[in-house]
Amino acid sequence: MKAPLKADGNYFDGKNRADFHNVPVFIIQEDNTVIYYSPVFDVSGYGHSEDEAAKSLIVAIQEFLKYTINKKTIELELAKLGWKRAKKKKFVPPAMSDMVKKRDYLSEIINDHNFRKESINVSVPAVA
Template sequence: MEVGLSLLAYRDEDLHVIFSPALDMFGYGHTDKEARTSFDETLEEFLRYTGNKGSLQNELARLGWKTAGRASNRTYKAPEFSRLLRQNDQLQDIVNHKEFRKYDRKVELPALA
């Protein structure tokens, strides 16, 4: 199942950072490309680990995601950015104190979680 994910790209001293507030997940690198690769690897490992443990749905619920439907046709909805901004101190710090670029990206979540 494909879902939209908001990502923030910013610099923290000498590092490029990609942050997904909806997954509370980061990628880092010396270049933007390295940060994106790091984020992709972190996301892949998260999905592999939670898939193997059968805990993806519980983890997404803990992060504020809404899920509906049975495993074969489950849908996922990320929390609204405005809600994340109210609840996530790290996100507030990025938005209030860093120059950042927000963009949306499609990611594939497993249908059987």
């Protein structure tokens, strides 16, 4: 049996780079729209196809990361979302059960919608 994927993130301050791996994503179909929702960043993307929705979500997460890196608030914002620092610049997201307790709409997604869960990787490259 395969070991479960564990999300994590690294932020390299000197290089202004962020890498997040195995980010959980809920994929929901509503009418003619596909929604990709990342509970660990509390952002979503959407489109008419899964490809459009996935690209939209990645852009939304990258913009969140770029903005918070630029404002030097990335660690504060990750903490607000429930991320914990594991090592110097390594972060782990909150447990899904903790997020469900704090976000009613996440419980609604799980209880009232057909969805599937996948994982993605997101990076913000070093700024030149």
